[in-house]
Amino acid sequence: MLLSQALPKLRLYYSEGSPYARICRMALREGGLVAKVQEAVTTLRDPAASVLTHSPVGRVPALVLEDGTTVTETTLILGWLDRVGSQPAMLPVDAVGLAAYGRVLGLLDGIAVWNRELRRPVDERSPSVIALEVTRAGRVADVLEEAVVAGAYNSVDAGYLALAAVLGYAEKRHTVWRWRLDRPGLARWFGQASERACFLETVPPPSGI
Ligand SMILES: N[C@@H](CCC(=O)N[C@@H](CS)C(=O)NCC(=O)O)C(=O)O
Missing domain, CATH: 1.20.1050.10 (Glutathione S-transferase Yfyf (Class Pi); Chain A, domain 2)
Known part of the structure; x- marks a missing residue:
């Protein structure tokens, strides 16, 4: 197997208590994206929080893309997950x-x-x-x-x-x-x-x- 296939390409920062992050974590599972997206836990309201390396907002969920671009906000992340192949798509269109x-x-x-x-x-x-x-x-x-x-x-x-x-x-x-x-x-x-x-x-x- 090629190394690039073995490595997760996207990283989703979450905290265990966050209902917003949970929406995205459930979407990964329902949409068949678990192998494509690595989940990374972070602390919150903490100057040492790992998510702060990627997003000055410091909130979860935060999705770090292959090129380091970090998408925050639950709805925007769901849209991105749809774009990378969530089946079914999560964001309604109607x-x-x-x-x-x-x-x-x-x-x-x-x-x-x-x-x-x-x-x-x-x-x-x-x-x-x-x-x-x-x-x-x-x-x-x-x-x-x-x-x-x-x-x-x-x-x-x-x-x-x-x-x-x-x-x-x-x-x-x-x-x-x-x-x-x-x-x-x-x-x-x-x-x-x-x-x-x-x-x-x-x-x-x-x-x-
Ligand atoms: N509007 C955001 C809300 C996200 C949010 O409020 N996340 C909370 C956890 S439930 C957070 O990261 N709080 C840390 C902080 O406010 O610094 C979304 O839709 O994702």
């Missing part, structure tokens, strides 16, 4: 699929803000920010409940993986959010998504929140 993905990303962004507040010392937390994000999360989850019951998020794409990642995050790293209450459809959907190998291979460690 409006309904894009809307479904965007809705879950918005939920995830809100949960990330809420979670960040909870990681601050109690007297530095903003009750109004938390209240806003609690309301947003509930509002989006109610729409998602109706959507999954109506048959949405039923095939693997960016929206599906993002939904699995955000609910998986809530299970392990943001348990203050009782998203299952009055949402049996979403709970059922999550139970099924949780059985996929891509999900089981990327479970984050608990955070205590």
Whole structure:
């Protein structure tokens, strides 16, 4: 075998707790790209973080290409993975699929803000920010409940993986959010998504929140 065939060409930086990076890690597995992309764990918010060698942003996911160009942002990385041959392609092309993905990303962004507040010392937390994000999360989850019951998020794409990642995050790293209450459809959907190998291979460690 040629050496060039044996070496992974792309490197995906991730942290085990990151739901954004998890979307990309699940996409690698679902899209048949595990042999093409090496996964590299990095610390975060750390001046010695290995990802900082490639991206001044210092966030994950970050995908380092063959020539050293580093693509950041989950959606842009998913687009690149599609370009290098993900089967199936992960980014939706139709409006309904894009809307479904965007809705879950918005939920995830809100949960990330809420979670960040909870990681601050109690007297530095903003009750109004938390209240806003609690309301947003509930509002989006109610729409998602109706959507999954109506048959949405039923095939693997960016929206599906993002939904699995955000609910998986809530299970392990943001348990203050009782998203299952009055949402049996979403709970059922999550139970099924949780059985996929891509999900089981990327479970984050608990955070205590
Ligand atoms: N908009 C980004 C969000 C990525 C993000 O917030 N990643 C977090 C981990 S979940 C991170 O790397 N945080 C480290 C930091 O803020 O320095 C995306 O879509 O990929």
